[in-house]
Amino acid sequence: MTVVESVLSHTPEPLRSVLIKHRELLKFGIVGGTTFIVDNGVWYLLKLSVLEDKPTTAKAIGIIVATIVSYVLNREWSFRTRGGRERHHEAALFFVISGLAVVVNLIPLWVSRYVLHLELPHVSRFAQEAADFVSGSIIGMLLAMVFRFWGFKRWVFPDELGKRRRDTSREPDPTA
Numbered sequence: 001m002t003v004v005e006s007v008l009s010h011t012p013e014p015l016r017s018v019l020i021k022h023r024e025l026l027k028f029g030i031v032g033g034t035t036f037i038v039d040n041g042v043w044y045l046l047k048l049s050v051l052e053d054k055p056t057t058a059k060a061i062g063i064i065v066a067t068i069v070s071y072v073l074n075r076e077w078s079f080r081t082r083g084g085r086e087r088h089h090e091a092a093l094f095f096v097i098s099g100l101a102v103v104v105n106l107i108p109l110w111v112s113r114y115v116l117h118l119e120l121p122h123v124s125r126f127a128q129e130a131a132d133f134v135s136g137s138i139i140g141m142l143l144a145m146v147f148r149f150w151g152f153k154r155w156v157f158p159d160e161l162g163k164r165r166r167d168t169s170r171e172p173d174p175t176a
Contacts (some may be wrong), residue, residue: 082157
């Protein structure tokens, strides 16, 4: 029994039906939560050490590392029944969409720091860090997540190609 099946078996029926209907979104959300931790871990590690004066660069590096993790998890789990393109073509599309999402993700942090001047010496260290977290890890990540989910379903793992991938991954039916 998979983790998702185990969770669903303990979920009350009305909610279970909704979760099953939107299982790709649920899996995408779990992958997003995992990459959120990876992204922020790398970002804060860099931002509080070697890239202290370059928070946007540190965030970009965190996003890139998280994007690589995201590709593997989304391809092999969230959208495993979709797609069907050659792997290099699929990966190229994934990283193009993710690259655009990096820009979407960085815009709120950039605005917070360089337009609103929510940085030292204009505000306290606590206010700067809170503004960085809200703009970079909450607002930016939510905007990028919506963009990624739409882009991945539309171009990277389209359902019309999923039939081919599902058919090649199934065991032959002995009764057929």
